[in-house]
Amino acid sequence: xxxxxxxxxxxxxxxxxxxxxxxxxxxxxxxxxxxxxxxxxxxxxxxxxxxxxxxxxxxxxxxxxxxxxxxxxxxxxxxxxxxxxxxxxxxxxxxxxxxxxxxxxxxxxxxxxxxxxxxxxxxxxxxxxxxxxxxxxxxxxxxxxxxxxxxxxxxxxxxxxxxxxxxxxxxxxxxxxxxxxxxxxxxxxxxxxxxxxxxxxxxxxxxxxxxxxxxxxxxxxxxxxxxxxxx
Amino acid sequence: xxxxxxxxxxxxxxxxxxxxxxxxxxxxxxxxxxxxxxxxxxxxxxxxxxxxxxxxxxxxxxxxxxxxxxxxxxxxxxxxxxxxxxxxxxxxxxxxxxxxxxxxxxxxxxxxxxxxxxxxxxxxxxxxxxxxxxxxxxxxxxxxxxxxxxxxxxxxxxxxxxxxxxxxxxxxxxxxxxxxxxxxxxxxxxxxxxxxxxxxxxxxxxxxxxxxxxxxxxxxxxxxxxxxxxxxxxxxxxxxxxxxxxxxxxxxxxxxxxxxxxxxxxxxxxxxxxxxxxxxxxxxxxxxxxxxxxxxxxxxxxxxxxxxxxxxxxxxxxxxxxxxxxxxxxxxxxxxxxxxxxxxxxxxxxxxxxxxxxxxxxxxxxxxxxxxxxxxxxxxxxxxxxxxxxxxxxxxxxxxxxxxxxxxxxxxxxxxxxxxxxxxxxxxxxxxxxxxxxxxxxxxxxxxxxxxxxxxxxxxxxxxxxxxxxxxxxxxxxxxxxxxxxxxxxxxxxxxxxxxxxxxxxxxxxxxxxxxxxxxxxxxxxxxxxxxxxxxxxxxxxxxxxxxxxxxxxxxxxxxxxxxxxxxxxxxxxxxxxxxxxxxxxxxxxxxxxxxxxxxxxxxxxxxxxxxxxxxxxxxxxxxxxxxxxxxxxxxxxxxxxxxxxxxxxxxxxxxxxxxxxxxxxxxxxxxxxxxxxxxxxxxxxxxxxxxxxxxxxxxxxxxxxxxxxxxxxxxxxxxxxxxxxxxxxxxxxxxxxxxxxxxxxxxx
Numbered sequence: 011x012x013x014x015x016x017x018x019x020x021x022x023x024x025x026x027x028x029x030x031x032x033x034x035x036x037x038x039x040x041x042x043x044x045x046x047x048x049x050x051x052x053x054x055x056x057x058x059x060x061x062x063x064x065x066x067x068x069x070x071x072x073x074x075x076x077x078x079x080x081x082x083x084x085x086x087x088x089x090x091x092x093x094x095x096x097x098x099x100x101x102x103x104x105x106x107x108x109x110x111x112x113x114x115x116x117x118x119x120x121x122x123x124x125x126x127x128x129x130x131x132x133x134x135x136x137x138x139x140x141x142x143x144x145x146x147x148x149x150x151x152x153x154x155x156x157x158x159x160x161x162x163x164x165x166x167x168x169x170x171x172x173x174x175x176x177x178x179x180x181x182x183x184x185x186x187x188x189x190x191x192x193x194x195x196x197x198x199x200x201x202x203x204x205x206x207x208x209x210x211x212x213x214x215x216x217x218x219x220x221x222x223x224x225x226x227x228x229x230x231x232x233x234x235x236x237x238x239x240x241x
Numbered sequence: 242x243x244x245x246x247x248x249x250x251x252x253x254x255x256x257x258x259x260x261x262x263x264x265x266x267x268x269x270x271x272x273x274x275x276x277x278x279x280x281x282x283x284x285x286x287x288x289x290x291x292x293x294x295x296x297x298x299x300x301x302x303x304x305x306x307x308x309x310x311x312x313x314x315x316x317x318x319x320x321x322x323x324x325x326x327x328x329x330x331x332x333x334x335x336x337x338x339x340x341x342x343x344x345x346x347x348x349x350x351x352x353x354x355x356x357x358x359x360x361x362x363x364x365x366x367x368x369x370x371x372x373x374x375x376x377x378x379x380x381x382x383x384x385x386x387x388x389x390x391x392x393x394x395x396x397x398x399x400x401x402x403x404x405x406x407x408x409x410x411x412x413x414x415x416x417x418x419x420x421x422x423x424x425x426x427x428x429x430x431x432x433x434x435x436x437x438x439x440x441x442x443x444x445x446x447x448x449x450x451x452x453x454x455x456x457x458x459x460x461x462x463x464x465x466x467x468x469x470x471x472x473x474x475x476x477x478x479x480x481x482x483x484x485x486x487x488x489x490x491x492x493x494x495x496x497x498x499x500x501x502x503x504x505x506x507x508x509x510x511x512x513x514x515x516x517x518x519x520x521x522x523x524x525x526x527x528x529x530x531x532x533x534x535x536x537x538x539x540x541x542x543x544x545x546x547x548x549x550x551x552x553x554x555x556x557x558x559x560x561x562x563x564x565x566x567x568x569x570x571x572x573x574x575x576x577x578x579x580x581x582x583x584x585x586x587x588x589x590x591x592x593x594x595x596x597x598x599x600x601x602x603x604x605x606x607x608x609x610x611x612x613x614x615x616x617x618x619x620x621x622x623x624x625x626x627x628x629x630x631x632x633x634x635x636x637x638x639x640x641x642x643x644x645x646x647x648x649x650x651x652x653x654x655x656x657x658x659x660x661x662x663x664x665x666x667x668x669x670x671x672x673x674x675x676x677x678x679x680x681x682x683x684x685x686x687x688x689x690x691x692x693x694x695x696x697x698x699x700x701x702x703x704x705x706x707x708x709x710x711x712x713x714x715x716x717x718x719x720x721x722x723x724x725x726x727x728x729x730x731x732x733x734x735x736x737x738x739x740x741x742x743x744x745x746x747x748x749x750x751x752x753x754x755x756x757x758x759x760x761x762x763x764x765x766x767x768x769x770x771x772x773x774x775x776x777x778x779x780x781x782x783x784x785x786x787x788x789x790x791x792x793x794x795x796x797x798x799x800x801x802x803x804x805x806x807x808x809x810x811x812x813x814x815x816x817x818x819x820x821x822x823x824x825x826x827x828x829x830x831x832x833x834x835x836x837x838x839x840x841x842x843x844x845x846x847x848x849x850x851x852x853x854x855x856x857x858x859x860x861x862x863x864x865x866x867x868x869x870x871x872x873x874x875x876x877x878x879x880x881x882x883x884x885x886x887x888x889x890x891x892x893x894x895x896x897x898x899x900x901x902x903x904x905x906x907x908x909x910x911x912x913x914x915x916x917x918x919x920x921x922x923x924x925x926x927x928x929x930x931x932x933x934x935x936x937x938x939x940x941x942x943x944x945x946x947x948x949x950x951x952x953x954x955x956x957x958x959x960x961x962x963x964x965x966x967x968x969x970x971x972x973x974x975x976x977x978x979x980x981x982x983x984x985x986x987x988x989x990x
Contacts, residue, residue: 019491019492019579020491021403022491022677023403025697025698026677030679059403060400060487060491062488063401063486063488063491064401064488119396119397119400119673119674121400121670121673121675149400149677151400214679215676215677218679220702220814221682
């Protein structure tokens with residue numbers, strides 16, 4: 011399959027996503043934010059970084075890039091879209107996913123390994139069994155997920171919560187296991203249909219065995235497997 | 242020609258701008274007339290210590306600068322070495338001490354921005370940063386503010402760029418209270434054939450200014466800020482601190498690398514200290530050409546800026562490119578694609594003169610090379626400081642009482658691990674993106690950062706790697722600058738070797754006080770001599786660097802701090818080694834031999850409140866042999882872990898190996914030293930290496946072949962660190978002391 015990786019001015023994880031895709035045997039190519047042609051891509055990745063310097067609000071400017079209207083149409087047609095870190099922030103700004111990402115509790119940038127628990131969800135990007143623990147690093151200043159109680163209840167009911175931060179043994183600490191203070195320890199969510207996935211951790215950083223563990227590969231292999239199945 | 246300065250007023254302005262009377266006379270002699278305001282500003286900046294190295298240049302000639310790996314030595318924006326398979330690594334370290342002491346966030350952030358511009362100016366994509374920081378002790382609120390601000394600034398800038406910050410070091414000592422040190426190092430990777438020079442050539446070619454607008458920020462940064470000591474007026478210098486925009490810099494990196502990749506440029510230079518004046522005059526003098534620049538063409542950030550303000554502004558995130566007129570359209574298209582301004586501000590001429598005009602009127606006209614090259618070179622007086630006799634005569638072994646009993650030693654081990662100079666640096670590096678680009682093989686927290694070499698985006702990986710470390714123990718340099726500088730080199734090399742890298746080249750950042758004081762200049766000279774001798778013994782050249790003088794506040798200089806940034810090369814990065822103990826039953830070796838050397842040690846400062854005595858001795862031949870042994874053991878896959886002994890001595894080294902591997906150790910020492918010396922002496926040329934029982938004999942053979950002393954000191958296992966009946970502490974006690982210590986110190990408790 012072929013991933014399209016969007017470059018906004020200030021994106022900085024686009025090469026990493028391309029590399030991860032290549033390591034897993036997939037094709038991947040860049041999509042410039044000013045372009046509007048997504049034909050030829052099976053799935054779209056909004057990578058991490060600081061699109062437009064994170065000025066105004068993370069993702070607030072990037073959602074107006076020409077490519078985003080096409081990404082919205084792609085998603086509405088059922089095309090798989092993933093937003094990683096800054097990409098997740100852009101997806102919430104573009105209203106492809108609910109909620110918002112605030113500054114981390116503690117007001118500091120955090121780059122560290124985290125343990126995530128796979129929840130039962132409809133997400134096309136995650137076919138690991140519920141309860142599976144994944145070790146995937148975070149790297150952000152604004153990952154403190156928030157939404158209103160009704161949205162949270164609706165997401166819970168619809169199986170839209172995909173990943174939660176947890177302790178290394180899988181338990182959730184009283185007072186929260188999210189290093190950034192995220193509501194209900196939420197690390198990743200999807201839309202109702204399950205084709206649009208946003209997460210703060212960086213799965214592309216844990217794919218190549220040459221630089222460590224490979225727990226992030228499941229994100230890319232899940233969507234590839236699904237696309238192969240549906241043809 | 243605008244004559245805007247009366248002959249009787251010119252000398253006065255010259256003094257105000259930091260030029261000495263004799264230097265002013267030389268300007269008049271060069272010009273054959275009274276200089277204009279613009280000319281005087283330009284000369285004062287280019288002839289400032291920061292830009293001209295007028296006090297250090299002669300001493301720096303001692304450094305060896307050539308070697309088998311060197312593709313570009315000192316003289317360009319960064320040095321470059323070959324790392325194999327046609328890949329080249331550009332690297333350099335630079336200080337941003339004075340701006341950071343006034344405004345730590347922006348000072349540190351723009352320090353990172355400046356060094357990264359130096360790297361991509363060479364045609365290399367920046368792939369990693371390190372930093373070397375010094376502050377006063379954290380019990381002072383101002384020091385906590387400086388430290389937290391500097392770390393946030395380094396992270397804020399580097400994270401946004403997507404260049405990982407992979408390592409560094411920090412020390413806290415009263416000596417840095419009035420003058421913190423922020424040294425930033427950056428490395429970049431390119432194909433050898435892409436090596437670019439900051440040169441202007443080809444009369445008729447265009448001069449293109451790319452990036453940010455030009456404002457009044459940072460005016461006089463190099464002369465009034467970097468080349469003077471601090472006094473009670475330091476706060477007034479805040480307007481000289483520039484404000485960084487990492488987003489603009491990220492776009493500059495991408496655009497400039499694309500311009501170079503497309504072959505659209507003749508030369509590329511960055512605007513750093515002394516702004517356009519420095520960048521343009523250096524590019525012109527390298528190319529032996531002249532330049533004609535019109536300041537009215539420069540996009541201004543503010544109204545009514547004067548010509549001299551345009552020429553000396555240190556507004557950040559600007560680059561200067563020279564290109565043939567036929568490429569202008571294509572080059573500007575690349576800049577526009579990245580959302581960057583690009584403006585033709587002048588042309589290359591064949592006159593050799595640097596002409597600045599405001600529209601039709603010429604406001605400066607001087608031989609371009611005189612700015613960059615004709616600054617007076619001084620041979621400052623040097624005199625051995627009187628304090629050295631006193632501190633070196635002090636024998637801490639006999640003149641102080643040292644502990645012997647088990648409980649006290651346990652407490653000292655834990656106190657050392659909790660010292661801000663020894664404890665975990667996780668609080669710092671968790672604020673830095675240390676993984677982006679996916680080349681970081683060994684994460685921060687070990688001896689050296691290890692990076693793999695290649696281009697992940699294009700799938701061009703090599704299997705090769707580099708190990709990088711920056712080091713300097715300022716206390717040792719204070720007690721003996723010659724030996725201290727050698728130890729800075731040796732420790733950096735040892736850290737690189739413990740990771741599996743063969744030392745290849747260094748960059749340095751030489752932080753000292755006022756060179757016009759003979760006692761300060763003596764320490765500078767001795768440190769250079771020490772560093773040069775160490776470089777020659779190891780066959781490792783200096784390929785780039787930076788001198789930062791005037792690090793004094795209220796007349797008191799910092800410790801001499803010649804920071805060494807070492808790069809080692811690895812043919813097979815998969816063989817890299819880490820500090821963590823690996824398996825129960827592994828045999829623990831100590832390569833080298835402990836002597837009772839506690840002068841200048843962390844133990845002495847912690848337990849006795851003293852910074853005195855002689856620093857540990859360094860035998861360069863032994864150091865090389867010990868490093869050769871560990872490198873051979875790593876290459877043969879005999880070594881399962883390796884960690885050097887430094888601050889805090891063997892006890893701290895063992896504790897760090899235990900914590901990293903989540904395994905205890907049972908230690909038996911066979912030296913004849915009192916327990917405190919065995920545990921806390923900071924004797925150099927020592928490495929703790931573990932190996933499986935089956936390979937122990939092979940490690941012995943390697944040690945014998947290299948003719949180094951060694952001892953088997955114990956085995957890995959259990960959940961405690963035990964040293965005979967002297968020390969017995971659990972892993973959780975070690976962690977409780979070591980891990981949260983920095984946070985606790987910052988919380989003021």
